[in-house]
Amino acid sequence: MKRLLIFVASVICLFIITSLFVTVFLVRNRLDTQYFGERFVKVDKPFKFRFTPIHDNINILIIPLKNPGLINKSEFSLRIYSDGNNIREINFSGYNVGDPSDVKFQFEPITNSKDKNLDVEIISNDYQNPILINTDINGPSFRAYYRSINKKEIIGEWVNAWGKRYINNIPFFVSWLFLLTITGWLII
Amino acid sequence: MTKKQIFVLAAFTYLFLAPFTYHPDIKTIFYQSQFLSQGIFNIYSFFAANPGKAFLGPFVYPPLAFFTFGLLFIPVKMIAGSGFVDWLGMGNDAVGVTHIFQYLFTIKLPAIIAHFTTGHFIFKLLQGVSLQNQKKALALWFFNPISLYTVGFMGQIDSFAVLLTVLALFLAKKKSIYATVLLGLGAAFKTYPLLVLPFLAIYSGKTWSKKLLSFALGFGTYLLFILPFITTPAFYSSTFVSGLSQRLFELKLYLGFGENILIVPALLIILFLFAVSKRIENINQLSNFFLAVFFVTVTSVHFHPQWALWFLPFLIISFIYNAKDSSVWIALTLLFLGWLGNILLFDDKFLSWGILSPIDPGILFLPTLSELLHRFFDPLLLQSIFHTIMLASGVYLVSKSFKENE
Numbered sequence: 241m242k243r244l245l246i247f248v249a250s251v252i253c254l255f256i257i258t259s260l261f262v263t264v265f266l267v268r269n270r271l272d273t274q275y276f277g278e279r280f281v282k283v284d285k286p287f288k289f290r291f292t293p294i295h296d297n298i299n300i301l302i303i304p305l306k307n308p309g310l311i312n313k314s315e316f317s318l319r320i321y322s323d324g325n326n327i328r329e330i331n332f333s334g335y336n337v338g339d340p341s342d343v344k345f346q347f348e349p350i351t352n353s354k355d356k357n358l359d360v361e362i363i364s365n366d367y368q369n370p371i372l373i374n375t376d377i378n379g380p381s382f383r384a385y386y387r388s389i390n391k392k393e394i395i396g397e398w399v400n401a402w403g404k405r406y407i408n409n410i411p412f413f414v415s416w417l418f419l420l421t422i423t424g425w426l427i428i
Numbered sequence: 429m430t431k432k433q434i435f436v437l438a439a440f441t442y443l444f445l446a447p448f449t450y451h452p453d454i455k456t457i458f459y460q461s462q463f464l465s466q467g468i469f470n471i472y473s474f475f476a477a478n479p480g481k482a483f484l485g486p487f488v489y490p491p492l493a494f495f496t497f498g499l500l501f502i503p504v505k506m507i508a509g510s511g512f513v514d515w516l517g518m519g520n521d522a523v524g525v526t527h528i529f530q531y532l533f534t535i536k537l538p539a540i541i542a543h544f545t546t547g548h549f550i551f552k553l554l555q556g557v558s559l560q561n562q563k564k565a566l567a568l569w570f571f572n573p574i575s576l577y578t579v580g581f582m583g584q585i586d587s588f589a590v591l592l593t594v595l596a597l598f599l600a601k602k603k604s605i606y607a608t609v610l611l612g613l614g615a616a617f618k619t620y621p622l623l624v625l626p627f628l629a630i631y632s633g634k635t636w637s638k639k640l641l642s643f644a645l646g647f648g649t650y651l652l653f654i655l656p657f658i659t660t661p662a663f664y665s666s667t668f669v670s671g672l673s674q675r676l677f678e679l680k681l682y683l684g685f686g687e688n689i690l691i692v693p694a695l696l697i698i699l700f701l702f703a704v705s706k707r708i709e710n711i712n713q714l715s716n717f718f719l720a721v722f723f724v725t726v727t728s729v730h731f732h733p734q735w736a737l738w739f740l741p742f743l744i745i746s747f748i749y750n751a752k753d754s755s756v757w758i759a760l761t762l763l764f765l766g767w768l769g770n771i772l773l774f775d776d777k778f779l780s781w782g783i784l785s786p787i788d789p790g791i792l793f794l795p796t797l798s799e800l801l802h803r804f805f806d807p808l809l810l811q812s813i814f815h816t817i818m819l820a821s822g823v824y825l826v827s828k829s830f831k832e833n834e
Contacts (some may be wrong), residue, residue, distance in 0.1 A: 244567055249443050251576065253479060255445065259787045267780070267790040271524050276514070299795070304519060308480075340483050346667065364554055366719045385522065398788070405526075411528040416447065421439040 245427075264394055269300055277381030278373035280306050280340065282331065283326035286363045289379045293358065293386065294300045298387035304374040306340035314366035318345050319357040337371050388423040431551065434563060438570035442543075442580045446536045450786050451522035451582035451778050456484045457497050459516040459804035462505075464498025466765050469656075478661035484520075486666040491653050492616035495584060500538050508534040510806065520778070524789040532786060536583030543570075543579045543587045549594045550741050554599065557748055565748045574736045579809035581783050584734035589618040595742045597718065598620070599621045600628055601711045608632060608642050612649025620652065620672060620738060626700055627717045631708040677731035691748060694727045696721060706829070712749065716829045718742045723826055727819045731756040733771040733779065743822075756828060766818025773798050773811040 246280035272295045283305075299320070322327040328347045337343055350358070360382075362373070374381035388394055406413055460471060463481075468474045471494050473497040475482035485694030487494060489593075494670035505512055508531050514523050554562045569575060569820045578584045608628055614621035625646045633639030657663040680688035699720055708714050719742035726735045739825075743760075750756045772780050775798040785791045 244437060244571065246435070247571055248437055251571075254443060255448075259784050261789040261793070262781055262784060262791055267788055269793045270790045274524050276525070277517070278514075302521070310829065321686070339479070340519070342521055367489070383789075385793070397511075400787075403528075406622060409529055410775055412447075412527070412533070414725045416443070416529075416533065419443055423436050423443065426436040427440065 255350075261400055264391060266395075268387055268389060270285045270384045270388050270394075270397065271292035272298060274382045275381055277304070277342075277374040277379075278376040280374050282370040283364070283373050284367045284370040285360060286361055287373060287380070288359060290357055290359050291338060291382070291384060292355060292377075293353045293384060295388070296352055296353070296354045296355045296387040297351040297387040298358070298384055299313055299349040299387045300383075301345045302342050302383040302385075303345070303362075304381050305337045305343045306372040306374070308369075308372065309405060310334075310337075310339055312337070312366075312369045312371050314354040314364055316362060316364045316371075319363070319393075320347075320350070321361065322350070322353075322356055329349055334371065334398075340372070340374070348414055353386070429563065431563060431566065434566045434570065435547070438544070438547070441570070441576070442540050443533075445576070445580045446540065446583070447533040448786050449581040449782060449783050450523055450528075450532055451584075452484075454539070454583040454585065455516060455531075457489070457493070457519075457585055458504065458535055459484050461494055461497035462501045462513065462516065464494065465501055470660060470663075472657060472662040472666055475666075476660075478621060480485060486662065488536075488666050489585070490616050490619055490650075490667055491657055492613065493588075493618065496587070496588065496617065497538075500616070504534050504538070507537075521785075521789075521792055523785045523792070527603045528786050532583075539579055539583045539585060539587045543575065543592045546587065546591045546594050546741060547593075549598050550744060553594070553598055553715075554748060559746050561751065564751065565744050568744050568747070569591065572740070573764050574733075574740055577768075577771070578734040582734065583661055584737070585739045586618060586734040589621060590680065590737050590741060592617065593621050593624070593738070595716065596628060597711065597742075600631060600714060603632065605632070605642070608646030608793055609649045612646040614651075615646075615650040616653035619667070620725070620735075621695065622647070622724070624718050624721050627703050627708065627714065630703050631707045631714045642778070652754045666686060672725070672729070672735075675731075676725065679728050679797075695724045695728070699724070712745075713744050715742050716826070719746055719829060720826050724821050727815070727822055733767075733774075736767050739822075743825060746825065750825075750828050750834050753828070756825065758826045759828075762821035763818050763825065766814045766816070766821065769814030770811055771816060773801070773807050773814065775799065775807075 272293050273291055275291075309343050314334050316332050316334070318332065319326050328348060332343070332345075333386045338413060388397070459528070463471060463474060471487045475486050504535055509527060511525065511527055512531055515522060515531055517527070547566055549561050549564050550569055554565055579587055591609050596607045596610040596614065599610060608625065611621045611625050613626070627645060628646065629639045629643035632642040654663075675691045677690050679691040681691065682688055683738075699717065703717055708717060721737055722739035722742065726738060745765050747756060747760060774780070776782075776790060777794075777796050780797045781791050781794045801807040801810065
């Protein structure tokens, strides 16, 4: 009994310590903003959307795109504008888009991006066999990440993010803790 | 510690880990199986005709897996709550959604329940040994790295097929004809139990005609489920031309002139001939053949982590009979170490750090362990060393189990 309990306690502690270590010391890119669309629509002309990051140093955009039958092999550009100025540009090809796939655009971190409107544009040199983007009436599906290296800030953000996740999932966490308490009580 | 306490402690551990760990396989299976509730019977032809709906890949399992998860989808959807169906339709990286913990907890519950039921039957199968050894088997079943990782972390559906193979062995003990039916059902869920059907048939029937009848009953059960799909080309391309069926023929000795000796089928034939000549006389011998067949099949190929579950129940049963020997403990530890090292070195982000991604979605951007090690030495060599450790220690355990039975 004792040895098994020690083993289980060790597994759970190892799990918690590994998770904390990975999050605080290894993870550099953290989620800033995300939006989920409903359906894929054709990108048959330059596609634009705007978002406002809540952190500095935005450096990754992940956008669900779809290249039906992997037919489109043309050249594309993703441009990011701030106050009308083109501040980042990434070229990619239809070869980089799956059917569908989450396409990752990584660029040099945009300093002072916090609370700044960033306009994102996807353009192509050929709209004959358009790719598709996941979107709804408010805008496309995307995830934006920021680069963070300040440990103190990371811990603060992490605690804050978990607080929000806990509040958003209170019914689940209460039921889950209740279930664990019952099982814990049964062991004793 | 009582049997009940071991079960409860295991439940505590699995329920604690389930919401915070993620592998996309189980999400994909639920996404694909939800179409049953929309009236889709032939998922293979449906995906072939609607490639847009198959964006998470084709359905690669036999039909019973589709029907089982299609039916499970209904209660799972009710428990998982709002946004669940939308989440199923998102990409593999969708770990940042609000109710991710609830979704993960719910979709893993069926696999966890199947795993616990298997534990119950392993306990029952060992009724000839002391209570202490029965409990040792139970503790080993729940608290080994293979079970914790593939069921607690990943929620792999293999636990259903494993349950059916253990149940088949349990019924074979009572010489029940339903044992082969259960193996047929297992094969209709995931094809691999067919590999041990000839061995069960040898054990079940006293005369050759009864052995053949027994085999036909098991194979017939399997055929019953696949028959409606036999004319669907997508069924063949999705279920037979993927996974194990192709990998079985990878390990070979080149003879020249384009000809090869296929090692795994050769080993399986040798095992079969041994079974025929030795006559499987008791349930322990049958369990040893199950162990040998599954172990050879899994460790002689580039396996998926969850495939190790296939032989695990029979390894534990055999281990309990040999546990007095300290070399067996060392071999078992080495086998687990080899398995863990092997799978952590897969160049798949969801098999190393990525499994913790619900805790922080940023984890998905980390390089895999394999990519990290690549800077210093060849990770494939290290992975091969781990695989070899697993194979060698397992071969020792399998040979021990046959010796013990003699």
